[in-house]
Amino acid sequence: MATLTINPIVRSITPPPSPPDDTPSPMALALATSAPLPIPNKILPTPTYTITTKVPASPVTPPASPPTEKATPLLPISTILHPPSAHHQICSEPPIFSIDAATAAAAIHQAACHPLPAADRVFPWLHGLHSENTVQLTFFSARRKIHQRTPSCWRGVTVVKAGRALDTSKLRGAVHPAEILPSSSGCHGFLEVDPKDGFCVRNFHIQTAKLATVSDIIVYGDDRTSKETVKSIAKRIAQAQVKYRSLFMNHPDMEYPQYNTFVVSSSFSEFERNHPELVAFDSKGLSSGSIPDFPYLERQEMCTMSRATEIAHNVWLGSTTDKVDADPEHPFNICIEACDGAPFPTAPMLRLISRRMKDHTSVQDIEFPASGSVATSNWAKFDIDFIIDMCRWIYFSANPIVIKDADGDTAMEDRDPGKRVLIHCMDGYTETSLLALAYLMYAEGLTVHDAWIQLHREKGRNFFAYQTDLQILLHAQNEILKSSPARRDEDSVFTTKIGIPKWVSKLDGSLPSRILPHMYLGNLGHANNPEMLRELGIKRILSVGEFTSWSKEDEESWPTTHIMKIENIQDNGVDPLTCRLDQCLAFINEGKEAGEATLVHCRVGVSRSATICIAEVMKRLKLSVPRAYCYVRARRLNVIIQPHLRFMYELLKWEEVQKTETNLGIKRELEWPSIAREIALMNRPYSR
Structure with a gap:
């Protein structure tokens, strides 16, 4: 049998392939915000230990683990956004609903107060398990298969800002559409971010796109973004939800909850007036200071x-x-x-x-x-x-x-x-x-x-x-x-x-x-x-x-x-x-x-x-x-x-x-x- 030695480092073992034409460039995150300035002399160290697995003979058993944490409840049966029937539907194909700033704020607050699923319910799925990544799949293959599926215990709220970049008029946790959707408007579906090559347990950059697939999504724009632009982005997201849900139709044993897309009908200025605790950057680009800003906190x-x-x-x-x-x-x-x-x-x-x-x-x-x-x-x-x-x-x-003077004294002046x-x-x-x-x-x-x-x-x-x-x-x-x-x-x-x-x-x-x-x-x-x-x-x-x-x-x-x-x-x-x-x-x-x-x-x-x-x-x-x-x-x-x-x-x-x-x-x-x-x-x- 062949022995494969894996270093679980910050980047993939092998260089990632060039992205397909229907995905954003590797710098997609730069569309949402400018990269923080690096701090001089800081380095990303590479762990020196190895994990050895046997391929392709038999499934690999990861090292023995201590007892796991207690399981937490599944996603809530009812939330402010689910079922969506309480809200005005502005489009049927794909389904899109309208909410005001107060409802959006309540949904964001409710999500922040709900317990997260236990780690064992969402890992190793969150690590990124691409069907063609034999290295990653082989290592986690000894875990129960349900752990490799999309978890049905998560109901998040993803906030997407349509229009201009996120350096102004940014709500807490808001992301740019390019972080969850392909760059080509003709491509339907969510951005595929699971790595095809290498082994990595530090795929922080894929979490936004992965969890958008198991979230209700709120789309808003700043006061200079047209309603048509906001609705256009919302339509692409709703179509992506429909396509993602269709993947589970032929797998009756796999449960996939209903998630929906919502458009905020209120102006951003209403968030500034009535919900300032949710404003990360105001309409002038000034930080509110109420939302943790990682680069600022570090410095x-x-x-x-x-x-x-x-x-x-x-x-x-x-x-x-x-x-x-x-x-x-x-x-x-x-x-x-x-x-x-x-x-x-x-x-x-x-x-x-x-x-x-x-x-x-x-x-x-x-x-x-x-x-x-x-x-x-x-x-x-x-x-x-x-x-x-x-x-x-x-x-x-x-x-x-x-x-000193001749007497050995020093004058006060x-x-x-x-x-x-x-x-x-x-x-x-x-x-x-x-x-x-x-x-x-x-x-x-x-x-x-x-x-x-x-x-x-x-x-x-x-x-x-x-x-x-x-x-x-x-x-x-x-x-x-x-x-x-x-x-x-x-x-x-x-x-x-x-x-x-x-x-x-x-x-x-x-x-x-x-x-x-x-x-x-x-x-x-x-x-x-x-x-x-x-x-x-x-x-x-x-x-x-x-x-x-x-x-x-x-x-x-x-x-x-x-x-x-x-x-x-x-x-x-x-x-x-x-x-x-x-x-x-x-x-x-x-x-x-x-x-x-x-x-x-x-x-x-x-x-x-x-x-x-x-x-x-x-x-x-x-x-x-x-x-x-x-x-x-x-x-x-x-x-x-x-x-x-x-x-x-x-x-x-x-x-x-x-x-x-x-x-x-x-x-x-x-x-x-x-x-x-x-x-x-x-x-x-x-x-x-």
């Missing part, structure tokens, strides 16, 4: 995380936003931006800036090479001198020499408080790490590893340092410390080589990501570096599906009660995680109560462990799934978290449980298709 969380803090006297580390939003009462005098392509400031340039500051009160802007922008092979002695000169100049700008210096970059943590670490070494007289730990633990900074940063600073360490004003009287220290702790050599440039003060998110490499964990104050480890390989000495020095192993959880789109969340969060909470931080990890630190961290943030900070996702995503620093479809869906179901237990009642901020769509849009700029 907002990044700004919050990297808000400027004082790492040494008068020297601050932050993001470019801190420069723009600086307190007028306490402005920064010097702003040093670390960016790619910047040259090292020369000594004459720095002297010129110093003279200029004596005569002017304006902010002085300087550029410095970004972290990781210069390979170590290109570094020479004069490069180290440039770093030391820059650190020295910053130090004496922030800590001016006090001039001669006291110079020093200049306020901001070291910044766009995200506040990537490009600045080389200069920030070098300055801390110089100002405090610290070794590389001590500066690294102090910047993170004592100064509270999350940062990413490239491997080249570590090599450069280790190479320059003796010269920096010899020049340090904190070690002027310790020349003898440098007669012997400074030892480097073993944990430093194991680093790949990144520390585990501090999501909350008591919880870190990392990978298996972080978990296999117990000395580093102790330096960071991490005393508990939660291993999800992947376990550490420590020395016997390390195992004996770590209490067994401080290690939890969650077995039989693979990142395969099959194994559920919801049933383990309470156990995991209780372990994390035990650490918090004891003042001990916990490292949550799997292999790569982006899916299984990220899901648990999202759940902890949801529970601890009382955040919804979209907001908790963006919170964790921002704090994972250079890595993009990638919980697969089922994990994200399970988090929505788990949120229902949390709200029910606290008597808050179910009311989702965003529906599942909208969450999946936003994640797909955010990740698209990083796809390779």
